[in-house]
Amino acid sequence: MDYENMDKKILIKILRHKDDILKRLCLEKEKLNYYASTDAMTGVLNRRSGLKLLDKELNLSKINDRDIVVCFVDIDRLKIINDTLGHGEGDKLLINTSKILKESIRKTDFVIRMGGDEFLVVFPGTTMKEVNKIWYRICVKIEEINKNSDKYSLSLSYGFYEYKKEGKSEMTVSDLIKKADFEMYKKKLNKKEGFDDKCINNINK
Structure with a gap:
């Protein structure tokens, strides 16, 4: 053997x-x-890991002297949809919204679910001019979905903030979010007061 x-x-x-x-x-x-x-429902980054990544990108922006844009997003009337059509339909709306956001942004960008109906979209190393082009694609997709929906219209309130290094070296992640959140709140308030706020009308292509 x-x-x-x-x-x-x-x-x-x-x-x-x-x-x-x-x-x-x-x-x-x-x-x-x-x-x-990641967030179990939507597949985007959860709050903890997303904010950690945003902090890293903000520090890189400070070191490399480059811009970064953040967008605070709130889904309009999600509670009403949950109450009238059920939480299953509300969950679909959350999933579809996150899918639209993920499929429209660049590989270097990322989406964070902040909680409930709130998301944060981060655009590292870019300016508001470029972000407007990206957001226009999102608006077009929303309008296409709404044309084919007879249950309700998908509507987002959103606010942008563009970080520029000049004179803002002490700015934190919390500061970025607060400023974008404030811009989103103003847009939501305009809707409640009856002002026309269609997505595409508010984007400079």
Whole structure:
């Protein structure tokens, strides 16, 4: 009996098995990291991991002297939809909104679910002029969806804030969010007061 060849075969099997185990462990680790960093319902970044990434991007903007734009987004009338059509329909609205946002932005941009019906979209290393072009695509998709919907119209209130380094080196992530949130609130207030606020009408292409 050739014990030497047998030992080699056994060793190869052991090494292959070990390699398979390592691959499975790596995949499991990737899954855990994904679930730990994303919102379970929408698949966008959750608040904790998203704000951590935003803090990193803001610091890079300060170091590299580049702009960064944040947009605070609020889904209009989500509570009414939940109350009248059910939470299942409300969940669909959240999922569809996040899908529109994710599919419209660039690879370098990211979406954070802040909680409930609120999202934050981050555009690193860009200016408001470029963001307007991206947001126009979002507005077009919303209008297309609304043309084919007989239940309700998808409507977003949103506010932008563009960070520029000049004189703002002490600005924090919290400051960025507050300023974008304030701009969003003004837009939502205009809607409540009856002003026409169609998405495309408010974008400079």
